[in-house]
Amino acid sequence: MRKELPLLITTVFGLLMVFGRWFWLGQLWGIESITDQWIIISNGFAVAIGVVNLTQLHGRNVQRRREHWPYSLVLIVAMYGYMAIALYETVEGPTATWLYDGLFTPIGSAMFALIAFYITSAAYRVFRVRTREATVLMICAVITMLGMAPIGEVLISGWHSVAEWGMDVPVSAAFRGITIGARLGFMATAMRIILGLERAHLGGYGAS
Amino acid sequence: MLNPLMILADLPPPTWGIFAEGQVIPFLFGTAFVVVVYVLISRARAGEPIPEIRKIAGLDAVDEAIGRATEMGRPVHFGPGIGAVSNAQTIAAFAVLGYVAKMCAQYDTQLIQTNRNIYVYAVNEEIVKQSYLEAGRPDAYNPDDVRYISGFQWAYCAGVLGIMEREKPAANIMYGSWFAETMIFLEVGNIVGAIQIGATTNTAQLPFFIAAADYTLIGEEMFAASAYISKEPVLRGTVVGQDIFRILIFAIIIIGTILQQIDPEENPLARILTEF
Structure with a gap:
């Protein structure tokens, strides 16, 4: 029953979702909207699992004074500290808002900003002309980058249009090809799960 | 609870009496897909030959990556993307994680598995535990190695970067729905070797x-993983069905393009596909 029951639930809900999408009656009953609401509700409960896991892992790190344990301490203090503040004055209270807007958001933005530097270092490695593919990649990248920057148009009139054509036609066509293949993959995966052929999500990697 | 009468007011009338608006073609396409795959599965079950799946270098490289980590005595990091548990890419990652965990258990190599989504974490914990059990090494399973980092994208990113810098994995397997953090992970992975x-x-x-990665699985290749790894003929049948439909879609695109050139205003194929 450990595997059969989840498989049965998966199949029933999989078929129900298909019914809710394709058939008029399914849309009338609002099956998709109802299940969306269930997901939102269960998300609330799932947060507790995350808190428990973080507490167990980092609590053990602190307790056993494992390497880098002060980081774990910072995490526990930050997590429970913010939770306490938010419970005391709600998440929209002044301190909670200040912590979120003044600390969390800028840290997130700083992480995002790192991409620029990492793209540069990756580009340096990739564009070193070692193979034929790398050469093609570099030529295409130079054409596109200069075409998208104002300097390209200054150097050669019409460069921007060439770069834009490259993005809109060959790149777009390749991306759409990948997307079509991926969507078929989605369908095949969904079918394998609904039919109970793929059971990796129940543990291990064994098929039926 | 939703009121059907309220929905009825906004709902267009059914097509052919039963289908929702614009869902006839998806229904026919989906049904045809199921029939083709069913035929291939039946053939596979009956022991009749079905086409082989071509070699996928990225999946073959998983063994190499784990072997390298074992030789170096360093861990393997597996990230299932930052998508939800319902995301098909995340589901595709489950099969690969099971395989990676089993291999790591057999070679006694540490597997660090990080998660952004709490549902994905719960499923992955079960997959890793089960894989260690299947490998006959339940004692080697360390619950601390399957980690929930954070529900926020950049907090997850920062957490994983910290792990990679501190624990220096010899293999970094990123399999799933990835977004802006991709480049950061890959470059830090490169820095730690x-x-x-x-x-x-x-x-x-x-x-x-x-x-930036050594091996990349593009698009539908990632969905062939469970069939490729398990070598189950039944699962292979679904991948072959996927390929047959890709050829069919390619033919539809070619026909549609020709019809569009003939009469851009009255393309019958475009009309059928958009109306139904």
Whole structure:
């Protein structure tokens, strides 16, 4: 029953979702909207699992004074500290808002900003002309980058249009090809799960 | 609870009496797909030959990556993307995680598995535990190695970067729905000297994987993983069905393009596909 029951639930809900999408009656009953609401509700409960896991892992790190344990301490203090503040004055209270807007958001933005530097270092490695593919990649990248920057148009009139054509036609066509293949993959995966052929999500990697 | 009468007011009348608006073609396409795959599965079950799946270098490289980590005595990092548990890419990652965990258990190599989504974490914990059990090494399973980091994208990113810097994995397997954090992970993986395998269908991230990872599974390749790894003929049948339909779609695109050139205003194929 450990595997059969989840498989049965998966199949029933999989078929129900298909019914809710394709058939008029399914849309009338609002099956998709109802299940969306269930997901939102269960998300609330799932947060507790995350808190428990973080507490167990980092609590053990602190307790056993494992390497880098002060980081774990910072995490526990930050997590429970913010939770306490938010419970005391709600998440929209002044301190909670200040912590979120003044600390969390800028840290997130700083992480995002790192991409620029990492793209540069990756580009340096990739564009070193070692193979034929790398050469093609570099030529295409130079054409596109200069075409998208104002300097390209200054150097050669019409460069921007060439770069834009490259993005809109060959790149777009390749991306759409990948997307079509991926969507078929989605369908095949969904079918394998609904039919109970793929059971990796129940543990291990064994098929039926 | 939703009121059907309220929905009825906004709902267009059914097509052919039963179908929702614009869902006839998806229904026919989906049904045809099920029939083709069913035929292939039946053939596979009956022991009749079905086409082989071509070699997928990215999946073959998983063994190499784990072997390298074992030789170096360093851990393997597996990230299932930052998508929800219902995301097909995340589901595709489950099969690969099971395989990676089993291999790591057999070779006694530490597997660090990080998660952004709490549901994905719960499923992955079960997969890893079960894989260690199947490998006959339940004692080697360490619950601390399957980690929930954070529900926020950049907090997850920061957490994983910290792990990679501190624990220096020799292999970094990124298999799933990845977004802006892709490049950061790959470059840090490169800095710590990890062999990197990436797989996603998010086209905006694919160039980053191609540029910075050692092996990349593009698009539908990642969905062939469970069939490829398990070598089950039944699962292979679904992948072959996928390929047959890709050829069918390609033919439809060619026909549609020709019809569009003949009469751009009255393309019958476009009309059928958009109306139904």
